Amino acid sequence: MKILPAALAIGMLGLAACSTQTNDTSSSASGDPVKSEKPATTAPDGLKAVVINGALPYSTKNGDAWSGLAVDVLKAIQKEQSSDSASTELSFQEVSSVSEAQEALASGTANIVCGIGFSWERSKKINYTLPFAVGGMRLLTTADVDGTPESMKGKEIGVITGTIPAKLVASQLPEAVVQDFASPDEALAALKDGQIDTIAGGALWSKANMATIPGSRMVPDRPYGRSGIGCAVTHDNDGLLASGNLAIGQLLQGYVDGDxxxxxxxxxxxxxxxxxxxxxxxxATYYNSVLGTVTGVGKDE
Known part of the structure; x- marks a missing residue:
């Protein structure tokens, strides 16, 4: 399936418009509402991205350099932003937990985060871009369990505080014993050291780290709570949301087309x-489904 670039751009901009939940208005002298102006692009200080170290396959730090899928997506957004202005700087703010990432967005010290799972609760405070991956919760374990609620009764599960997998453990595996960790690195270290034998994480994160834990496997076969993984900005940053959607859409389309x-x-x-x-x-099949839902363009043979 090929989608024309113009149609893709229209679809991305339409999505950005639909994502905005609030509009600021004021009254003119005649009493008619006047829509306030919002910036079309990011602030002059550019993209201030919040990242978590060890959050494979999305972001990891080697020396002073960051790498991973979320980092590459941020660079694509930077390139899209720079096409509208002379240059857009991309800087990284490292945090140790998802809750710290949310605080950085709320306070304005950061203006974008990528590699974050969609949740309806979070969408009250932030706008999500198109997804570039799909996630869900699976258990990375060295124990003889299958990940079902029955097998996890009374069993200890490590969770990363404030994450979607942590909430899914609480709702889907209510009889498990939860042990909280502040960061992905802490949870993995505990699993490697044998302090715990099971941790809950995103499906792709668990798969990316399985090779580092001898004798580990992922359960259950189908993840709990599948959700899209994308970027997020605050509700008042429509320009960055539009740039993010366009950059991600072009990246997905490029993959489908074999770029x-x-x-x-x-x-x-x-x-x-x-x-x-x-x-x-x-x-490619997943990316085709994402692109098809936002553009509404049929097959171009």
Whole structure:
């Protein structure tokens, strides 16, 4: 399925418009409402991205350099922003937990986060872009369990505080014993050291880290609570939301069309040769479904 660039752009901009939940208005002298002006692009200080170290396959730090799928998406958004102005700077603010990431967005010290799962509760405070991956909660375990509620009764599960998997454990595995960790690195260290034998995480995160835990496996076969993984901005940043949607849409379309750079970026993090190991056809099928829902453009033979 091929989608014309113009149609893609229209679809992305339409999505951005629909995502905005509030509009500021004031009254003119005649009493008619006058819509306040909002900036079309990000602030002059550019993209201030909040990132969590060890959040494979989305973001990880090697020395002073960041890498991962979320980082590559941020660079694509930076490129899209720079096409509208002389240059857009991309800076990273490292945090240790999801709750700290949310606080950074709320306070304005950061204006975007990528690699975050969609939730209806979070959508009250932030706007989500198009997803570039799909997640869900699976258990990374060295124990003889199958991940069902019955098998997890009375069993200890490590969770990362404030994450969607942590909430899913509470709702789907209510009889498990929960042990909280502040960051992905802390949870993995506890699993490696044998302090716990099961941790709950995003499906792709669990798969990306499975090779580092000898004798581990992922359960259950189907993840709990599947959700889209994308970027998020605050409700008052429509310009950045539009740029994010367009950049992600172009990246997804490039992968579907076999573009060399798009294919390299995606496959390096979640493709056949990555620790996640998804088949290219599986990725392309998902991206086609995402693009089809926002553009409404049929097949171009």
């Amino acid at each position: 060399e750079e798009s294919t390299r970026i995606i496959n390096a993090s979640i493709g056949p040769d990555s620790p996640v190991g998804l088949e290219a056809e599986t990725i």
